[in-house]
Amino acid sequence: MRSFGSGRGDFKAETESEIAAAQDQAMQTKHYATKVLNTETDSKCRLCQQLDKTIDHIISACQIMAKEQYIKRHDRVSAQLHFNICKETGVQLDKNHWYERVPKSVETAQGGKVTILWNQQVQSDRAIPNNKPDIIILIMKRECVC
Numbered sequence: 001m002r003s004f005g006s007g008r009g010d011f012k013a014e015t016e017s018e019i020a021a022a023q024d025q026a027m028q029t030k031h032y033a034t035k036v037l038n039t040e041t042d043s044k045c046r047l048c049q050q051l052d053k054t055i056d057h058i059i060s061a062c063q064i065m066a067k068e069q070y071i072k073r074h075d076r077v078s079a080q081l082h083f084n085i086c087k088e089t090g091v092q093l094d095k096n097h098w099y100e101r102v103p104k105s106v107e108t109a110q111g112g113k114v115t116i117l118w119n120q121q122v123q124s125d126r127a128i129p130n131n132k133p134d135i136i137i138l139i140m141k142r143e144c145v146c
């Protein structure tokens with residue numbers, strides 16, 4: 001079963017069509033043109049020239065794109081998520097759109113009850129590799145000290 005967006009028309013019909021084609025491995029990749037359509041003879045990725053240019057290869061397995069493009073994509077998705085979290089929690093935003101804004105390392109809202117951290121290292125008692133989550137949300141809860 002496929003699901004695109006929230007069902008509120010988040011994507012144009014053309015975009016949904018492209019997503020469906022990608023999921024069905026039916027996009028016009030060099031692999032598809034070589035193996036299915038027989039219109040090309042070379043199915044290798046033009047960037048790395050090592051593996052077949054399949055949808056999976058383009059999306060997440062090309063060693064050349066892994067160095068920069070996949071990180072940029074990850075950071076853009078995280079920045080949009082960060083923007084939406086800030087908006088939902090009441091952080092004063094200086095921009096109207098997520099793509100206009102660079103996330104700040106520390107954001108606060110609700111009189112300091114909510115803190116949102118961006119790419120901050122987590123202090124821990126033992127060494128944890130990659131202990132720098134993209135987003136950390138801290139919510140102070142009032143506790144009764146009776």
Ligand SMILES: [Zn+2]
Pocket residue numbers: 045046047048049050051057061062063064
């Ligand atoms: Zn490649």
